[in-house]
Amino acid sequence: MSPILHTLAHRLEQLPIQERRLAESILQSPEDVLHLGIRELSERCGVSAATVTRFCKSLHFKGYPDFKMKLAAELSHSNRNGEESYQDIVAGNSLSRIVQAIQANHTASIADTTRLLDFDKLEQAITWLSATNRIDLYGMATSSIVAQDFYQKLIRIGKNSTAFADSHMQITSASSLGPGDVAFAVSYSGETQETIAALRCAKEQGAKTLSLTSFGNNTLAGISDIALFSSSLEEGMRRGDMASRIAQLHIIDILFTGMVSTDFDKYIPRLEGSYQQVSKLKKQPGGH
Numbered sequence: 001m002s003p004i005l006h007t008l009a010h011r012l013e014q015l016p017i018q019e020r021r022l023a024e025s026i027l028q029s030p031e032d033v034l035h036l037g038i039r040e041l042s043e044r045c046g047v048s049a050a051t052v053t054r055f056c057k058s059l060h061f062k063g064y065p066d067f068k069m070k071l072a073a074e075l076s077h078s079n080r081n082g083e084e085s086y087q088d089i090v091a092g093n094s095l096s097r098i099v100q101a102i103q104a105n106h107t108a109s110i111a112d113t114t115r116l117l118d119f120d121k122l123e124q125a126i127t128w129l130s131a132t133n134r135i136d137l138y139g140m141a142t143s144s145i146v147a148q149d150f151y152q153k154l155i156r157i158g159k160n161s162t163a164f165a166d167s168h169m170q171i172t173s174a175s176s177l178g179p180g181d182v183a184f185a186v187s188y189s190g191e192t193q194e195t196i197a198a199l200r201c202a203k204e205q206g207a208k209t210l211s212l213t214s215f216g217n218n219t220l221a222g223i224s225d226i227a228l229f230s231s232s233l234e235e236g237m238r239r240g241d242m243a244s245r246i247a248q249l250h251i252i253d254i255l256f257t258g259m260v261s262t263d264f265d266k267y268i269p270r271l272e273g274s275y276q277q278v279s280k281l282k283k284q285p286g287g288h
Contacts, residue, residue, distance in 0.1 A: 002074035003112050003231050004067075005030055007059070007216040018047045019055045026071075034072050038064045058217050060118075060227055073115050102242065109243035110250050112231035116215050117254075121226050126258040128208050128226075129159075132182040136207070137163035138170045138198040139186035146186045146212070146248045153256045156274045157267040167194035174201035181207040188230075188244045190218025199223060212251055214244065 008023045015023055025045045026033050033041060041064075042049045056067040093101070129135060135154060139147035144165040151163035164170045171194075174183060183202030187195045190213035200223060203209045211224035214231070221227035230247035260267045 002030075002071070003116055003215050004059075004071050004074055011216060018045075018051050019058070021045050022047055022052060022055050030071060031075060034068055034075070060217070060221060060229070062118075070115065074112075105243040106246045109231045109247040113229070113247040113250055116229050116231065118228075121228060122254065122258065125210050125226050125228065126255060126262060128182050128210070129184075129255060130259050130262055132180060132208070133160055134177065134181045135159055135161040136170075136173050136177060136181070136183040136198075136202060137161060137186070138174075138183065138195050139163070140165070140167065140192050140194050142245055143186040143188060143192070143195070143248070146245060146252060147184075149249060150184070150252045150256065153252070157260065157270045167198070170194065170198040171201050174198045174207075175205065177202050177205045177207040179206035181205075182210065183207045184210040184212070185220055185224065186212045186248060187220050188214050188248070190214065190216075190220040192220070196220055196223070212248055 061067040137147040154161040185199040209224045215229040
């Protein structure tokens with residue numbers, strides 16, 4: 001099942017009655033939707049065209065045309081490659097089977113996430129991150145590892161950034177942000193309370209806010225100025241947050257590469273300088 005259809009199925013019971021009727025119709029015949037205009041779909045489901053637009057925007061699409069375009073891409077991919085599913089941990093699997101399963105999960109997660117990308121939002125996020133003097137990074141548990149990865153990259157190009165794993169330090173740092181600063185919060189579920197609190201605090205101080213969550217309607221995405229999404233298909237594998245972490249790091253790498261590419265002459269010398277200094281340290285006795 002595609003990330004969009006998976007999200008609709010997963011959140012069906014949480015939707016208002018009219019939007020639930022719309023979601024049920026899409027889930028029943030997703031390919032039919034691709035050939036329907038907004039009025040045709042609204043009439044088929046017994047809802048207004050405004051409900052269709054509101055439904056699409058609640059899923060962070062720009063509108064119905066954007067929803068159809070992304071759904072078409074996902075359905076086309078599924079038709080070409082057959083039904084795909086993430087493979088969970090199974091007792092007694094051979095090592096070769098484990099390797100194949102993990103590779104398949106990671107590959108699928110990156111591909112699913114790429115199809116969800118909103119290039120306008122990505123470009124705006126890169127612009128904000130490049131222009132700001134200070135970046136706060138928030139994330140708990142596995143998401144903290146993703147935030148730390150971005151921190152390591154930003155430090156190498158001389159960006160003033162922090163990535164605290166402690167929730168009290170996150171909100172303390174957020175309270176000292178101001179207009180022009182950027183706060184970036186990572187949470188797979190989008191419902192991690194400590195992360196939500198830190199991003200809300202940053203927003204109250206006037207900072208620009210970015211979020212990276214699994215695809216769908218969630219609290220963290222809802223309060224951020226720009227919401228970025230990774231694939232939401234990982235279920236059983238959530239025991240280790242394996243594929244979801246890879247998908248989030250995929251977005252981080254895109255953002256970082258976009259920043260460096262946008263201001264190449266400024267950032268490349270800094271990257272090369274940090275590399276040379278670390279290389280010198282490795283050559284010293286006891287270096288690693």
